[in-house]
Amino acid sequence: MAKRITHHHLLSAFVDRLESALGDKLLAVILYGSAARGDFHERSSDFNVLIELSDLELDSLAMLGDPISWWLRRRQPMPRMFSPAMIAEASDVFPIEFLDISEHHVVLFGKDPFADLEIHTDHLRIQCERELREKMMRVREAFVEARGKSRRLTRLLAESYPAFIAIFRGCLHLERREIPAHNTEVVRAFCELAGIESRPFIELEELLDEDRDPPDPEELFFRYYRELTRAVTTISRFGKADEPAAQGEPT
Numbered sequence: 001m002a003k004r005i006t007h008h009h010l011l012s013a014f015v016d017r018l019e020s021a022l023g024d025k026l027l028a029v030i031l032y033g034s035a036a037r038g039d040f041h042e043r044s045s046d047f048n049v050l051i052e053l054s055d056l057e058l059d060s061l062a063m064l065g066d067p068i069s070w071w072l073r074r075r076q077p078m079p080r081m082f083s084p085a086m087i088a089e090a091s092d093v094f095p096i097e098f099l100d101i102s103e104h105h106v107v108l109f110g111k112d113p114f115a116d117l118e119i120h121t122d123h124l125r126i127q128c129e130r131e132l133r134e135k136m137m138r139v140r141e142a143f144v145e146a147r148g149k150s151r152r153l154t155r156l157l158a159e160s161y162p163a164f165i166a167i168f169r170g171c172l173h174l175e176r177r178e179i180p181a182h183n184t185e186v187v188r189a190f191c192e193l194a195g196i197e198s199r200p201f202i203e204l205e206e207l208l209d210e211d212r213d214p215p216d217p218e219e220l221f222f223r224y225y226r227e228l229t230r231a232v233t234t235i236s237r238f239g240k241a242d243e244p245a246a247q248g249e250p251t
Contacts, residue, residue: 004168010074015109019052025060028052028110034162037104049079052113054084082174082229087113092120096127096170103179121173128170129235135163137158154215157204157224164228174238178194200224
């Protein structure tokens, strides 16, 4: 069953280690992603954490060595590390990530750095298209490596899905749509806008939610891949209504 995580022994222990190692240099620890939104699955999800430090000097980063090593040994992803200045300066460089974090996050420690952050979306469409094409390249490479083996295809489906959902959320932002909290509704809204079939994504979400493997991973993967390929061909038109018309074109 998908759920929103507010307290977890692993997160509490990680924050304790960060506090002990960094002292006053630790400004905030933010949980984001599926665990903060309410789409956390014990088998396929992990904890996405952002650490805000007073600075990113090498001596400060060196202090992270022990707690980060402890975290990675528990098969959790590398946290994102920011300073206050970097958060402010990067708000137009990472609009997909920052929009998602600002809407759904849990403050595990410190003051919320996203509370009053203005996120610039000038380059959001370009990032959405670039991210989608890049993720598709990685999926193709992973499919080749899987060599048709059911276990590998199942893992590929589960591991690639969250990245595409994040891009779908970004596209909904482009169209100034309300962003649902749960993945299933994000999928429905995006697929309706893109004119693609939502069923492969919803089936995968249901399987993840129920902690079950697909009965035929290859068949589901082919349908999933087909709709993602169709999405690539449509994503360039998202957000175009808000762009100024070229000179000589009617407004």
